[in-house]
Amino acid sequence: MARDGYVVPVDQQQGVVTAKKKARSSRSWMLLDATGQSTVLDVDKYAIMHRVQIHARDLRILDPLLSYPSTILGREKAIVLNLEHIKAIITSDEVLLRDPWDEHVIPVVKELQRRLPSENAVRLDHSEGRENPGGHNDEAGEEDESPFEFRALEVALEAICSFLAARTTELETAAYPALDELTSKISSRNLDKVRKLKSSMTRLTARVQKVRDELEQLLDDDDDMADLYLSRKLAGASPVSVSGAANWFAASPTLGSKISRASRASIITVRGDENDVEELEMLLEAYFMQIDSTLNKLTALREYIDDTEDYINIQLxxxxxxxxxxxxxxxxxxxxxxxxxxxxxxxxxxxxxxxxxxxxxxxxxxxxxxxxxxxxxxxxxxxxxxxxxxxxx
Structure with missing residues (x-):
């Protein structure tokens, strides 16, 4: 007697397996350019590696299935950013965000769309279609503003520092009343509640400490900070390298204008400014102080918990x-x-x-x-x- 059902052909089985592998290897990315326009990309890791010119080990840091600590890496033409839920690749004219539909990443996308477009970029778009007698003033304004990669990096740092500060505030709001209740009445329920809060505090402290250590490591090394100046490296590249970069970033609508302005400014930026990292240092120091303040709050909470434990031990x-x-x-x-x-x-x-x-x-x-x-x-x-x-x- 024949069994109920049917036999799937070998070719169909291979097609199903291939589709599953492709779906598994493909990841959702959101591309934001210098004008704030967003595009959702569903590509595999090889396309991303080819687009931004990074190695597989750098892209592996952004894999959500692997628990890598918070990291900021400067590469030749990109910044690899892994800060908690913010996993991004920043180039000189675009940002690639992983898992853009995550509830914690959506506010970051909106903030990038709001802050990435600059006034000079808008004026440049208007001036590309006509002769601009005041072009020198536009270039002067371009020199005064922060590079694209720094604006994107600032949004990511601000988002992660605000996120950790909010989690710390929530923990403080729940922890201090629970500790005061425990000192007034020692019970199994109160002890279990404080134990859970202490575990959450330990995990949050480790996360905040890692972000702080990463910023401190960048601030201590000028070479690492210099690697994050993507616009400067692009401006100081040779014409052959610039043409190669144009091939790599062919998807960007404003890259040609950026390269031309970078070529005109290369004489100024290359000479004597290669080791000038003051702008990035001020940016990192601001958020280092913010994350250090969050860590100090967690340290004060830990000390309060230790004092409560000492008081409880005295009572016992x-x-x-x-x-x-x-x-x-x-x-x-x-x-x-x-x-x-x-x-x-x-x-x-x-x-x-x-x-x-x-x-x-x-x-x-x-x-x-x-x-x-x-x-x-x-x-x-x-x-x-x-x-x-x-x-x-």
């Missing part, structure tokens, strides 16, 4: 001392009762003794003498305990 030690004191009282009472029981057992045995003839002495022997002995023993035990500091006063 006090309760433990009270239990020890109660245990000593009970132990002393047990010893006293044992002595009374021993004397009563001795005098209660059915053995003829001479002192049994006069029962008037039984009260003296059974009650007065053992009572005095056990009272003295109880006082000695408590005095010794207080002398050794086992119980409070």
């Amino acid at each position: 030690d006090n309760h433990r001392n009270q239990l020890i004191q109660l245990e000593l009282f009970l132990s002393s009472g047990t010893v006293s009762l044992s002595i009374f029981s021993l004397v009563t057992a001795i005098f209660g045995m059915n053995i003829p003794y001479t002192w049994n003839e006069h029962h008037g002495y039984m009260f003296k022997w059974v009650v007065i003498v053992p009572g005095i002995f056990t009272s003295v023993l109880f006082i000695l035990v408590m005095s010794y305990s207080r002398y050794k500091g086992l119980v409070g006063s």
Whole structure:
């Protein structure tokens, strides 16, 4: 009897596997140019590598399936940016954002579209179709504004610093009342709540620390900061290199005008300005101070948690001392009762003794003498305990 169903042909199976592999290898990217126009690209990693001229190891840093720490890398013609959820490739005239539909990336896209277009770029677009007698003034204005890659980098740094600061504020809002509640009432529910908050604080501190370390590493190395000057490297390139760059960035509508202006400004930018990183240093220092302030808030929260733990330990030690004191009282009472029981057992045995003839002495022997002995023993035990500091006063 034939089984229900059908057999998929080999060619169809291979087609399904190939489609799955292609869908798996393709990733969603958003391209934003210098005018703020956005285009969604569904291409594989090889097309991205060919477009921006980076190696596979650099693109692997942006893979969301791999947990790479926050990194800012300067390459020959691109900046590879991995800051938490912001994974981007910045060139001298465009930005490639990975996973643009993520809820945390959408505000970054809107901010890039708002801030990337510059007034000089608009004036340049108008001047390309006609003769511009005031072109010298436009070029002067272009020299005064920040390069495209710095504006894109500033948006990414501002977004990640604001995101981490917001997460820190949320954690502080939840942590301080929980800690105050724990100090007033020590319970399993409050302890578990504080434990979860402390775990969240530890993870957030590690994330903030990594971003801070990356900015600090860039600030400490002028060569690394110089690698981020993509426009300067493009301006200082040879005509052959410029033509090669035009082939690589053929998709950009304003690259030709940028290269021409870069060629005219190459004499000024190449001579003596190669090691001038003051503009980028000021930019990085501003966000370094912001992320350092966020880290200081987390450090203060950790210290508050440590102080709360010390206070709770002191309370637990006090309760433990009270239990020890109660245990000593009970132990002393047990010893006293044992002595009374021993004397009563001795005098209660059915053995003829001479002192049994006069029962008037039984009260003296059974009650007065053992009572005095056990009272003295109880006082000695408590005095010794207080002398050794086992119980409070």
